[in-house]
Amino acid sequence: METDKRFRLPIASGGWQFILPLAVLTVVLFLVGWKVGGVVAAGATLLVLYFFRDPERKPPRIVGAIVSPADGRVTAIDEVEHGDFPNGRARRISIFLSLFNVHVNRSPVEARVVSVEYRPGRFRNAMSEASARENERNTIHLRNGFLGVYIDQIAGILARRVVCCCQRGDTVAQGQRIGLIRFGSRVDTFLPTEADVRVKRGMKVRGGETVLAILNPTPPDAAKRP
Structure with missing residues (x-):
């Protein structure tokens, strides 16, 4: 921390x-x-x-809040296939970072870093849907109890280097710096489908401060447990 x-x-x-x-x-x-x-x-x-400016950020004290991992503009909010979530589906929130945004990435939750996986790829326009499948990226899997969150740092036309400053086994605080993407890029956040999304497409967000979604800290099946 x-x-x-x-x-x-x-x-x-x-x-x-x-x-x-x-x-x-x-x-x-x-x-x-x-x-x-x-x-x-x-x-x-x-x-x-x-x-390369890197201002301090203070996450809001809201129970169950998942904050934005990056500065930028929300370009998509949708439900996609994701085999690492229990029901095989995830809520995806995509944020585009222009050259004028802060490019430091932050942890959306307090969590343990389960894995960090780098995948080489192309350098398509980060605004396109194809970039989510084909571009160079770094995937960070975070877990806090039952809550799993995935962050994709996606390179773009100008962003030719994705930097990650956390590694497997690290414990990160909400809003803590976890990486950087140089010169224009995209960050996708994958959440459980039951997350209550609090942003809209086209909305500007601030990494480490803007609440993307609220998720009940109690596991969905807690009421069924003896």
Whole structure:
């Protein structure tokens, strides 16, 4: 769990390998007297800094809440086949991240990481349905008691690298950083079909804060147990 309260720069750690070379290039160009090139490089540095921003987020204290794993816009809410859920069906909520969204991904629930599976693939437009089947992705399986949640980090046309910062056996807090997708992407969240969805298609969401759905923390068959 994230308990370190020390000061930290609000920049995703995966962004420094892009930011530092651009910053150095900016300084060098100004030192050699090429002001136009220096201004362009400085602008590029600021844009990359903006892209990799990583603000703090505070999940709401709502029992059974499942928060958004990413910033962006909800592009689809549907029911799909998913063999890892008890009834073979799952509720899918798709979120598209544009170049202007925060690209840090967060855990929608407090849970244990059951598995992390990387699958290579294509780099289709993340807005298309085909991207959910064919694109490069990272699937994170989270479990808290009877509740299982799956997160698909899906690469897009520009997003050529999916980064995951959790591994099997980790325990993550709700809203904790679990990954990053670089330069435009999509994140799909798979929930039990009985989840009460609280967002609508076209709605803008904030990772770690916006409630996607509410799920009764009591197992569905609890009333039948002796």
